[in-house]
Amino acid sequence: MDEVGALVRAAAGGDAAAWESLVARFSGLVWSVARGHGLGAAEAEEVFQITWFRFAEHIGRIRSPEQAGAWLATTARNESRKAVRVGSRVALTSDLDTLVPGVDDLSPEQVMLDAEDAELDRRRDRELVQALEELPGRCRELLRMLLASPPPSYAEVSQALGIPVGSIGPTRARCLSQLRELLVERGITGGAAQS
Incomplete structure (x- = not known):
């Protein structure tokens, strides 16, 4: 049993x-x-x-x-x-320090540069999420589970997804390769999908 x-x-x-x-x-x-x-x-x-x-x-x-x-x-x-x-609800506040702590200590130029960097990060994150959604179902579920914090054990992943433990690593590598290709097609390169 x-x-x-x-x-x-x-x-x-x-x-x-x-x-x-x-x-x-x-x-x-x-x-x-x-x-x-x-x-x-x-x-x-x-x-x-x-x-x-x-x-x-x-x-x-x-x-x-x-x-x-x-x-x-x-x-x-x-x-x-x-x-x-x-x-996905929005929390409204008029307290600038709540939205951007320490903003009074920054120059206007630094605030603009930080905002541009943040927008680039958000764009990369959106592209990563969209690319992840385009992966085949098994890859999408496997990567979501393995990228979780804390990550589950391979035994838990195996039971949840019905994948033999010995196949998880090679499947993960193939899925990450597919994800990298999708990101390159979108013009996103670098550490976004590194294994």
Whole structure:
């Protein structure tokens, strides 16, 4: 019998130790999926909590308990996408120091140069996100997971995406190569997609 499946069934039956074991085993995976979507710490924590709440809600109805990692990764991905959509709100403030701390200490020229640099960084980031979205689904999901902070283990990635552990590194290399090609086509070069 699969160990994860046995833990899920035990937790569904009320075994607190089994539940704690599942949380310990898959917390890094859930956290990395949330952070991989570019969420801040507070939003990622909320996704983390919601994902585990949904798991507890459905634990007795999961069709393939041995695939709990994939279930959790999918749920975290869906909740992260919701959080990204909701998080695109703008916070209004009239306090210039809140928007740009220390701006009074800079010359007007330095403020303009910093603003230009920031715009170039935002453009590069937008191009990177767009290029990532153009990758085939497997590459997109793999890179998102591996770029998360903290990154999940290869075992967690393997279970979540159904990729053998030994194939993750070579697949990652191919995906990064495809991403670099897309960025070069967009005129973005340098460290944007370095492995």
